[in-house]
Amino acid sequence: MPGISIHVVDVARGVVARGLVVRVDRLDGERRTTIAQAPVGDGGSVEELALLADQFSAGLYEATFFVGDYHRQRGEALAPIPFLDIVPYRFGIADARQHYHLPFKLTAWGFSCFRGGA
Numbered sequence: 001m002p003g004i005s006i007h008v009v010d011v012a013r014g015v016v017a018r019g020l021v022v023r024v025d026r027l028d029g030e031r032r033t034t035i036a037q038a039p040v041g042d043g044g045s046v047e048e049l050a051l052l053a054d055q056f057s058a059g060l061y062e063a064t065f066f067v068g069d070y071h072r073q074r075g076e077a078l079a080p081i082p083f084l085d086i087v088p089y090r091f092g093i094a095d096a097r098q099h100y101h102l103p104f105k106l107t108a109w110g111f112s113c114f115r116g117g118a
Contacts, residue, residue, distance in 0.1 A: 003053030004093075004100040006046045006063060007116075010070075012107040016044030020070035020106075024049065027060040027090070035061075057096045063089045063104075063113075071108055078108065089113045 004024070008017040023037040024046075035055050038048040068085035071078055084106075093100055101116040 001053060001099055002097050003056050004049055004061075004102060006040075006049060006102045006104060007044045008040045008046075008065070008104045008106065009044060010107070011105045016040065016042070017070055017104075017106065018042055018044070019073060021066040022046050022104075023064045023066075025062045025064070026055075027062055032062075056093055056100075058093050060090065060092050063091070063102060065089065065104060065106070065111070067106055067108075067111070076108065083109055084111065087111055091115070 006022055008020055008022070009015070010017040017040050020040045021037065022040065024035045026033045026035055036046070036048050036052055038046050041047045065087040067087050068078060068082045071082070089102070091100070091102070102113055103116045105112045
């Protein structure tokens, strides 16, 4: 199935990052078009992306993870200027017929994002 999927895990707590907001934009030079903005669901995925598979053609994209807001909503004490707040992850889609899975692992101090094999 073409398109992208994003799965987010809070590895410091060992749970999915339910409620963390993710925005996905298509980038075309100076132009930025938001494809989706939604929270991570109970299963750890941004479910709205599955409904938008036909929106992803070859090109440059950016997934933005609102990590600081996620930690604040959980009531965690963050510095006035948190180490991680808004985390952009830029990636390219070369072949829109393929599926691009982005596992995102986070703590308040670091993250990892890569193309997985969904």
